[in-house]
Amino acid sequence: xxxxxxxxxxxxxxxxxxxxxxxxxxxxxxxxxxxxxxxxxxxxxxxxxxxxxxxxxxxxxxxxxxxxxxxxxxxxxxxxxxxxxxxxxxxxxxxxxxxxxxxxxxxxxxxxxxxxxxxxxxxxxxxxxxxxxxxxxxxxxxxxxxxxxxxxxxxxxxxxxxxxxxxxxxxxxxxxxxxxxxxxxxxxxxxxxxxxxxxxxxxxxxxxxxxxxxxxxxxxxxxxxxxxxxxxxxxxxxxxxxxxxxxxxxxxxxxxxxxxxxxxxxxxxxxxxxxxxxxxxxxxxxxxxxxxxxxxxxxxxxxxxxxxxxxxxxxxxxxxxxxxxx
Numbered sequence: 001x002x003x004x005x006x007x008x009x010x011x012x013x014x015x016x017x018x019x020x021x022x023x024x025x026x027x028x029x030x031x032x033x034x035x036x037x038x039x040x041x042x043x044x045x046x047x048x049x050x051x052x053x054x055x056x057x058x059x060x061x062x063x064x065x066x067x068x069x070x071x072x073x074x075x076x077x078x079x080x081x082x083x084x085x086x087x088x089x090x091x092x093x094x095x096x097x098x099x100x101x102x103x104x105x106x107x108x109x110x111x112x113x114x115x116x117x118x119x120x121x122x123x124x125x126x127x128x129x130x131x132x133x134x135x136x137x138x139x140x141x142x143x144x145x146x147x148x149x150x151x152x153x154x155x156x157x158x159x160x161x162x163x164x165x166x167x168x169x170x171x172x173x174x175x176x177x178x179x180x181x182x183x184x185x186x187x188x189x190x191x192x193x194x195x196x197x198x199x200x201x202x203x204x205x206x207x208x209x210x211x212x213x214x215x216x217x218x219x220x221x222x223x224x225x226x227x228x229x230x231x232x233x234x235x236x237x238x239x240x241x242x243x244x245x246x247x248x249x250x251x252x253x254x255x256x257x258x259x260x261x262x263x264x265x266x267x268x269x270x271x272x273x274x275x276x277x278x279x280x281x282x283x284x285x286x287x288x289x290x291x292x293x294x295x296x297x298x299x300x301x302x303x304x305x306x307x308x309x310x311x312x313x314x315x316x317x318x319x320x321x322x323x324x325x326x
Contacts (some may be wrong), residue, residue, distance in 0.1 A: 016090055019097035024122050025051045027318050030102050031129035033059025034304050035087045035294025035311035039127050042315030043090040048322070050223060051095040052123065052276050053102060053113065058082035059131045060153065060295070061304055070304050078147070081304075097121070102130070102264045107287045117260045125318045128269075128277060128292040129311055130261035132302065137169065137254055141225030149231025149251045154178035155303070161186050161251050167234060168192070170255035176200040176208050178241055178255045183211035190214075190249075194221040204220070225252060272298055273292055283314035289325075291318050 026042050029036050032054030032095045043050040061067070061078045068075050076084075100115040110122040134152040136142060142150055150219060151157040154168075158181040166186045168179045171193040187212070196218045198205055208214050217236075224235040234247040260275040270278045270286035277292040279285055279299065285292050293299075294307035295315035 001029070006203050016094050016096040019051045019053065019095040019121060021120055024124065025049050025095070026110075026123065026322060027125045027127060027315075028053060028113060028121060028123035029127045029129060030054070030059040030113060031059070031127075031131060031294070031296075032098075033129065033131045033294060034061060034085065034280050035131070035296075035307040035309060035314070036127070036129035037089050038308040038311035039129060039293060039315040040089045040094055041092070042312045043127075043318065044089075044094060046315065048319060051096045051097070051123065052089075053100070053115070053121065055099060055101045057086050057098070058075070060134070062241070063083075067156060067304065068159060069156075094115040101261075102292075104264050107268055111289060124289065125321060126290045127283075127311075127314045127318060128262075128265060128290065128296060129294045129307075129314070130296050131307075132258040132260050132295045134254060134317045135257045135259055137222060137224045137256070139224055139229075141227070142254070145225055145227060145231045148229065149227060150225060151251060151253050152255070154181040154253050154255070157251075157253075158182050158185055163187050164250035166190070167249050168255055169252065170257070171195075171198040171200060171202045172255075172257065173204055174257060175255035176204045177207050177215060178253050180204075180211070182253065183208065183214045186213065188213050188215075190247075192222070192234075192236070193215045193218050197218065200240060222252075258302075262296060282317045283310060284317060289321060291321075 020262045026048040027050050029039050029052045040052050054111050062082050066077050094207055100117050101115045102113050104110040104114045110124055111126050112122045114120050139310050166182050166210050167190045168175050169192050179189050179191050219239045220236045222234055223237045226233045236247050245268040262275050272278055277297045277298045283291045291314040293310040295302040
């Protein structure tokens with residue numbers, strides 16, 4: 001490992017190089033969201049031979065219609081922030097493999113990561129920053145109107161629905177908390193629940209019901225999401241009498257949970273009951289030399305700025321680990 005900085009790494013010309021299978025990197029970063037990209041910047045600035053594996057860049061940020069709580073920007077669209085992140089890491093000479101997800105991981109000296117297409121990459125340390133994926137309804141129109149009236153994060157997008165009519169899908173705590181966030185700004189919030197009861201805690205339900213612009217529509221589920229350039233209505237079906245109705249609105253928040261992208265590490269690293277990677281305050285996992293950062297971990301609060309900070313922390317911890325073990 002060479003800790004002497006190569007000034008060619010800091011070229012202003014955006015570039016990346018292919019990730020090599022017959023090479024052992026100082027660190028491999030798995031993921032393409034804020035935690036992964038921030039970790040990449042910090043690793044390279046530490047002089048580490050760095051590679052990054054991701055199916056695509058952006059993570060959940062790319063699915064946000066707009067962002068107002070990332071320092072330095074009063075407002076920026078999700079895809080624009082992803083582009084800026086990507087431009088920043090491409091100013092360095094970083095090895096990238098894009099287009100495939102990790103299928104399995106084998107700890108050792110070196111650690112190995114196998115992709116779904118069979119490619120095998122290895123490194124002295126790993127940083128897992130694969131984030132979480134929203135659980136989808138898979139309703140017609142959901143994918144087409146994502147970012148144009150279909151949202152998955154009330155914390156991120158609720159302010160954009162000030163004075164508008166909205167709906168929340170999901171009767172658990174996440175759905176109820178999203179409804180509370182929306183009720184503070186929206187004209188009306190309707191929580192749509194497919195059966196006749198809620199799964200959320202009583203205290204959260206009482207808080208939501210304290211808002212006069214909040215209502216619950218039981219025994220209904222979405223049949224399709226409709227509109228032209230943006231969401232204009234939901235086609236709902238009554239789960240009791242099977243009748244369909246049109247429900248006009250400006251936006252719908254899908255809050256049926258998030259799934260940590262940890263399938264490829266579940267037999268290697270310790271996970272909590274929700275499938276998140278258990279980490280300590282320095283992003284260390286249960287396996288020496290393997291670190292994790294961002295929404296995929298047990299760190300409280302899943303926010304862009306927190307994920308980025310955790311990515312920086314994981315990179316610095318990995319660098320320190322290499323200094324002490326080489």
